[in-house]
Amino acid sequence: MITLHHLENSRSQRILWLLEELELPYEIRLYKRDRQSGLAPPELIDVHTLGKSPVIIDGNHTLAESGAIIEYLAETYGDGRLAPPAGSHERLQYRYWLHYAEGSLMPYLLLALVLRRIESAPMPFFVRPVARGIAGKVRASFVGPNLDRHLAFVEQALADSPWFAGAEITGADIQMSFPLEAAAVRADRPDAYPKIRDFLERIHRRPAYRRALEKGGPFRLPG
Numbered sequence: 001m002i003t004l005h006h007l008e009n010s011r012s013q014r015i016l017w018l019l020e021e022l023e024l025p026y027e028i029r030l031y032k033r034d035r036q037s038g039l040a041p042p043e044l045i046d047v048h049t050l051g052k053s054p055v056i057i058d059g060n061h062t063l064a065e066s067g068a069i070i071e072y073l074a075e076t077y078g079d080g081r082l083a084p085p086a087g088s089h090e091r092l093q094y095r096y097w098l099h100y101a102e103g104s105l106m107p108y109l110l111l112a113l114v115l116r117r118i119e120s121a122p123m124p125f126f127v128r129p130v131a132r133g134i135a136g137k138v139r140a141s142f143v144g145p146n147l148d149r150h151l152a153f154v155e156q157a158l159a160d161s162p163w164f165a166g167a168e169i170t171g172a173d174i175q176m177s178f179p180l181e182a183a184a185v186r187a188d189r190p191d192a193y194p195k196i197r198d199f200l201e202r203i204h205r206r207p208a209y210r211r212a213l214e215k216g217g218p219f220r221l222p223g
Contacts, residue, residue, distance in 0.1 A: 002026040002073075005047050005055040006216055007040050008033055011066050012054030014174050016216045018070060020208035021174070022077055028215060038222075066178070067098045070171040082171045094165035097172035105154070105179045108147040112186040113222060115139045144188055151183060151193050158195035177203055182221050 004019065006012040006028050019026050031041050031053065045051035048064050055064045056073075063069050074083040084090035118135040154176075157164060164172040180200060184190050190197070203209050213219060 003029060003057040005029045005031065005044065005053055005057075007031045007044065007053035008217055009220055009222075010040075010053050011178050013212065013216060013219045014066060014177050015054040015056065015069055015073075017177070017209050017212040018073060018082070018171065018174050020211045020215075021082060021169075021206075022073060024073070024077055030217065067102065067175055070098065070175055074171045082169070082174070084165055084168075084170060090166040090170075094170050094172045097164040098175050101175045101179050105150050106182070108143055108150060109179055109182045109186050111143045112139065112147060113182075115143060116186070147183075147187060148189070148192075151187060151196065154180070155193045155195045158199055173199075173203065181219075185221055 002019065002024060004012065004015055004026055006016055008030065016028070029047075031044055033040060040051055040053060042051065044053060044055070047057075048055045048062065050064065052064065054066060054069060055062065056069055057063075058072075058076075061072075063072055071083075074081070084094050115135045115138055119132045119139075121131075123131060161167065163169050164176055177200075180196055183193075183196065184200060187193075
């Protein structure tokens with residue numbers, strides 16, 4: 001049986017959703033974040049050297065990284081579900097979005113989170129104006145414009161097709177769900193992207209997504 005090492009409010013939520021979409025038998029090992037630091041607990045290091053989530057164990061295989069896990073589960077257990085046929089244009093799109101989610105989009109969303117925390121963090125009064133001024137300038141001149149450009153790109157992709165790799169939902173949509181959930185709370189103008197909002201509303205209505213929330217607990221990303 002597959003074991004998912006699931007950290008609350010993390011990327012592992014989408015793997016839980018994937019397991020529900022594929023209707024696979026699995027068990028969850030749930031980990032709570034440190035209430036002060038927000039970091040994963042040290043127990044995850046016993047599962048994988050980097051101490052991160054998601055991690056799955058399937059027989060003799062221990063696998064980390066959401067994209068790799070999605071590809072493995074779809075290819076091993078999908079039986080044609082959640083991955084377009086090999087050699088098709090949709091398969092190329094599927095592979096592209098699997099990599100784009102973490103390789104291109106997520107870094108700007110992580111920077112947006114870090115800079116907002118700097119702007120709101122308690123600090124000595126004589127340092128506060130300098131630190132917040134630098135963070136604000138970086139966000140306004142670099143992170144914000146780049147994030148807007150990427151979200152406009154994603155918006156156009158969803159205007160051309162209901163899902164990221166064609167007419168049917170695939171693992172690419174599951175992979176893209178996490179950065180778009182993050183964008184909904186971290187982008188400066190989330191309402192400027194109605195197709196992204198529609199995508200999130202559609203995945204939230206899926207029975208498998210709801211079951212994942214029931215089994216894994218609430219899913220709320222920090223802004």
